[in-house]
Amino acid sequence: MSTHLATPTTGKVTFGGVLRSESIRFFSLNSTRVLILVAVVLNMGIAVLGVWGVGSLASEAPPMPGVPDMTSPEFTAELLGSGLAFSQLILGVLGVLLMSGEFTTGSAVSTFLASPQRLRVLGAKAVLITILSALAQLISSVLTYLVCLPLAKNYNMKLDFFGSHFQNVLWYGALAVVMAALIGLALGAILRNSAGGITSLVALFFVLPLVTGLLTMLADWVQNVVQFLPNQLGMSLALPLSSPSDLELWQQLVGVAGWTLIPLILGAWLLKARDI
Amino acid sequence: MIQAQQLTKRYGAKTVVDNVSFTVQPGMVTGFLGPNGAGKSTTMRMIVGLAKPTAGQVAVNGNNFRSSKHPLTEVGALLEAKSVHKSLTARTHLRAMAATGGISRSRVDEALELTGLSQLNRKKVGGFSLGMGQRLGIASALLGDPQVLILDEPVNGLDPEGVAWVRNLARQQAAEGKTVFISSHLMSEMAQTADHLIVIGRGRILADAPISEFIDDGLRQTIVRSSNLDPLMTVLAAEGVQLTRLDSTTLRVAGPDSESIGRRALESGIVLSELRPLQRTLEDAYMELTRDEVEYKSQVQHDAVAGGTH
Numbered sequence: 001m002s003t004h005l006a007t008p009t010t011g012k013v014t015f016g017g018v019l020r021s022e023s024i025r026f027f028s029l030n031s032t033r034v035l036i037l038v039a040v041v042l043n044m045g046i047a048v049l050g051v052w053g054v055g056s057l058a059s060e061a062p063p064m065p066g067v068p069d070m071t072s073p074e075f076t077a078e079l080l081g082s083g084l085a086f087s088q089l090i091l092g093v094l095g096v097l098l099m100s101g102e103f104t105t106g107s108a109v110s111t112f113l114a115s116p117q118r119l120r121v122l123g124a125k126a127v128l129i130t131i132l133s134a135l136a137q138l139i140s141s142v143l144t145y146l147v148c149l150p151l152a153k154n155y156n157m158k159l160d161f162f163g164s165h166f167q168n169v170l171w172y173g174a175l176a177v178v179m180a181a182l183i184g185l186a187l188g189a190i191l192r193n194s195a196g197g198i199t200s201l202v203a204l205f206f207v208l209p210l211v212t213g214l215l216t217m218l219a220d221w222v223q224n225v226v227q228f229l230p231n232q233l234g235m236s237l238a239l240p241l242s243s244p245s246d247l248e249l250w251q252q253l254v255g256v257a258g259w260t261l262i263p264l265i266l267g268a269w270l271l272k273a274r275d276i
Numbered sequence: 277m278i279q280a281q282q283l284t285k286r287y288g289a290k291t292v293v294d295n296v297s298f299t300v301q302p303g304m305v306t307g308f309l310g311p312n313g314a315g316k317s318t319t320m321r322m323i324v325g326l327a328k329p330t331a332g333q334v335a336v337n338g339n340n341f342r343s344s345k346h347p348l349t350e351v352g353a354l355l356e357a358k359s360v361h362k363s364l365t366a367r368t369h370l371r372a373m374a375a376t377g378g379i380s381r382s383r384v385d386e387a388l389e390l391t392g393l394s395q396l397n398r399k400k401v402g403g404f405s406l407g408m409g410q411r412l413g414i415a416s417a418l419l420g421d422p423q424v425l426i427l428d429e430p431v432n433g434l435d436p437e438g439v440a441w442v443r444n445l446a447r448q449q450a451a452e453g454k455t456v457f458i459s460s461h462l463m464s465e466m467a468q469t470a471d472h473l474i475v476i477g478r479g480r481i482l483a484d485a486p487i488s489e490f491i492d493d494g495l496r497q498t499i500v501r502s503s504n505l506d507p508l509m510t511v512l513a514a515e516g517v518q519l520t521r522l523d524s525t526t527l528r529v530a531g532p533d534s535e536s537i538g539r540r541a542l543e544s545g546i547v548l549s550e551l552r553p554l555q556r557t558l559e560d561a562y563m564e565l566t567r568d569e570v571e572y573k574s575q576v577q578h579d580a581v582a583g584g585t586h
Contacts, residue, residue, distance in 0.1 A: 011349035011377035011420045021375040025361065028368045101361060109326060109359035110369070110416055113351070114376040116325045116342045275327040 018115050018124040026128060031097065036132070039090040040140040046083030047144045048151065054079060055155025073158040077165035078239045080144050084173050085231060087140065088180035089205055091133040095184025096197035098125050099267075103192040108276050118271050125185060126264065133181035137174040169238050175256060176234025180205065182260045183230060189267030205231045230259045277302050277455055278323055278424060282332035285318050285479075292318045294479035295332070300457045302423075305450045307470030307487070308459040311566050315479040316459040317355065320428050323457075324353050336424055348377040348420030354413035354427045362402030366393050366412050369401060373416055383419065391415040406433030414442070424455040431465060443469045463562040477566040498534050500527045501550035502541070511540050525549075 026032055058071045069075070099122075102108035115121050145161060152159050160166060183204065187197040209231055215222045226232055227245050233255045236245035245252065278300035285293040293315040300306045310316050321327040323334050325342035336344070336351055344350050360369045370384045388394040391411040401412065410433050417425060427446070431439045446469055450456045460466050466473060467487065475483040502508065505527050509519055512529060520528040529537055534553045541548050 011346045011379060013345065013347060013377050017376045017378050021372045024368065024372040024375055025364060028365075028372075029361065029363050031363070105361045106356055106359040107361045107369075109355050110373055112326060113324060113353055113355075113416075114348055114373045116344055116347050273328075275321070 013115050013117075013120075015120055015124060018120050019127060021114065022121075022124045022128050026098065026132075032094065035090055035094045035097075036136050039087045039094075039136055040143065042086045042090065043083035043137075043140045044144045044147055046086065047080045047148055050079040050082040051076065051148045051151050051155070051157070055152065055157055058157075059155055071155070071157045073160055073163060074165045074241055076152055076157045076159055077163060077169060078242050080141065080148055080159075080166065081169035081173050081238050083144075084169075084176060084234060084238055085205065087137055087173070087177050088231065088234060089202065091129075091136060091177050092180035092184035092201045092205065093198050094133070095129050095181035095186075096188040096201060097184075097194055098129055099185050099188025100192055100194040100197050101188075104194055112276050119268055122185075122189060122264075122268055122271055126182060129181045129185055130178050133177050134174045137177040138170065141170045141173055165241070168240065172234070172237035176238055179230060179234065179256050179260050183263050186263030186267035189271050190263070204229075228255050230256075233259065277338075278334065278336055278426075278457060279338075280319070280323070280332070280334040283319065283322060283329050283334055284331040285315070285322060285327060286330045292479050293322070293329075296476070296479070296481050297332075298474050298481060298484055300455055300474075301472070302455040303450060303453050304471040305446045305456045305458060305469055306472045306474060307466035308457060308474050308476065309461070309463060309466050309562065310459075310476035310482075311461055314461075314476045314566075316461075316476060317428050319476070320353070320355060320426055320457075320459060323426060324351055324355070326355070346377065346420075348373070348379060349422055350420075351424045351426060352417035352420060352422035353425075354410070354417045354430055356413075356428070358401060358404065358409040358412070360401045360409075360412065362400060364401055365398060366396055366401060366404075366415070369412070370415060370419060374419055377420060379420060387415040387419050390418065407435060407438060410434055411438070414445075422454070425449050425457070427456075427458045429459055429461070431460070439465075475562065475565055482565050496531065496533060497554040498529045498532075498537055499550065499552045499554060500529055500537060500541075500548060501525055502527075502546050502548050504546045507544040507546055508537075508541050511544055512537075 054070045054075075102111055111121055112118060145159065145166065149159055180201075184197065184201050187200050188194075191197045191200065209226065209229055212222055212226045212229065216226060224246075227236070227247050232243065232245070233252050235243035236247070237249075237252050237256070247255070280299075281297050283293055283296045284291065296315075296319065308316050308319070318327060322329050323336060323341065325340070333340070341347065341351060360366075364372075367384065367388060370387055371381065374380070374384050385394065391414055393408065393411055393415060396408070401409070404412065410430060414427070414430060417427065425446070427442075430442050434442065446456050446458055450471070458466075458469065470487055473483065473485060473487050474481060499522075500508065503525055505521070505525065509521075509527065512519055512532075515532075517532060518530040520530075522528055532540075534551050538548065538551055541551075
């Protein structure tokens with residue numbers, strides 16, 4: 001066997017290079033493709049079920065007085081976003097795995113030998129998961145619209161792509177999913193463990209709202225806290241009719257920014273300070 | 277060149293690397309030898325910035341590796357076999373690593389070819405044997421044609437051909453003026469590869485010397501047996517020779533060779549029943565050096581140690 005390599009190299013590490021490296025690995029893993037596919041299908045399936053359920057109910061019983069008309073174009077648009085919580089969860093899990101996988105497989109050693117500047121790696125992963133989860137959710141919402149359009153027509157429900165309610169579902173839905181994915185990434189960096197990261201994510205998005213929901217019966221101020229929980233923020237932004245909030249739009253956006261940045265900053269600090 | 281200055285690493289109350297200073301020179305193979313748990317891997321992880329020193333510092337070519345702008349061409353390291361995501365192929369792993377530094381695809385192919393992994397196109401790293409994992413680790417280390425090569429136990433799990441290949445690789449890299457730093461817990465392996473040895477035990481440097489000096493460092497020893505030792509002991513003691521009485525008929529003499537001991541015995545008029553030079557191999561020297569520094573001492577004392585140096 002030979003022991004010599006001929007091709008000369010430059011080897012300067014750049015953010016673009018690290019981003020390319022992360023993408024190569026990300027797209028070579030089957031788990032990535034499966035999770036994104038599941039997120040899209042689930043988001044679509046739940047919306048279809050929602051439109052079908054509401055449509056068939058409404059066609060049997062005329063709307064009751066005092067109850068909002070569920071077949072109005074506004075509500076119908078929001079039905080298309082009913083799978084949002086599941087998209088958040090699945091793409092959040094993808095975020096966890098993107099970081100925790102480095103530590104559970106030991107590949108962190110190779111990663112940080114190739115780029116000893118650790119925050120550059122975290123930054124590249126954050127950019128990658130932001131672009132991917134936003135794209136996945138946007139495509140998923142558009143596909144959902146296209147699939148639900150004939151179904152809604154069948155029940156005489158109207159859908160308007162450019163109406164403000166579907167636009168909320170489309171763009172704020174994507175924002176909510178990006179927030180979840182970045183919280184997942186931060187949890188992966190903080191806990192360095194896939195099971196722990198995913199459990200924390202589920203606790204934050206599903207268990208905490210349930211618990212605080214029960215507590216609102218005991219104290220009023222809990223209601224204010226609930227509105228700032230990440231899943232509630234996503235819901236009230238994307239689906240303001242079905243998940244109303246007392247908060248102003250800017251307050252909700254500040255809440256999203258806080259939930260995105262604070263865990264990431266904590267994760268970045270720990271990644272820099274701890275040994276690999 | 278690698279320069280460590282008063283490098284210390286503590287995990288809680290446990291000091292794994294204890295105030296260690298050494299220099300690894302370019303143009304030669306430096307062996308880093310020590311029993312399991314002596315602090316070799318921790319030291320290597322501190323060199324490449326994966327672990328932060330509790331105290332002291334270490335520089336690679338004069339700089340802290342964590343701020344390196346050309347990490348892949350500066351340092352190539354094999355620290356743990358299979359430090360790769362299990363669901364990736366060897367090629368994808370190397371391509372991803374190469375991408376960070378804009379290293380070409382053809383270079384990835386070369387590294388695969390060089391380490392004999394180019395045939396495993398579709399095999400996932402999770403299904404690799406230990407030896408294949410080591411080869412992939414070495415391929416990653418060589419990817420950037422680095423100035424400094426750090427290999428932690430590179431021959432673990434390799435077949436004899438692979439072992440010879442690693443040895444050859446290390447020698448060739450050193451001949452090109454690269455810095456080559458290889459750890460091992462096997463002296464026999466180092467004896468054939470290294471020009472210089474740094475021996476570590478329980479986190480402390482026990483020896484730092486050219487390999488030739490390492491062998492000569494201990495004095496030559498000879499076992500002498502006779503029913504009447506006293507006259508010989510008197511003569512030798514008068515010459516300042518260090519003597520150890522092992523039992524009533526056995527003596528260990530340090531320093532003079534067996535011929536001059538035999539001559540003294542003839543002059544003293546005593547009969548020797550045995551005159552045996554102790555073969556002091558590198559392995560013995562190493563065992564002796566680290567005897568008290570072994571972290572996990574086995575219950576059964578090895579015959580080689582007992583017969584060789586006690």
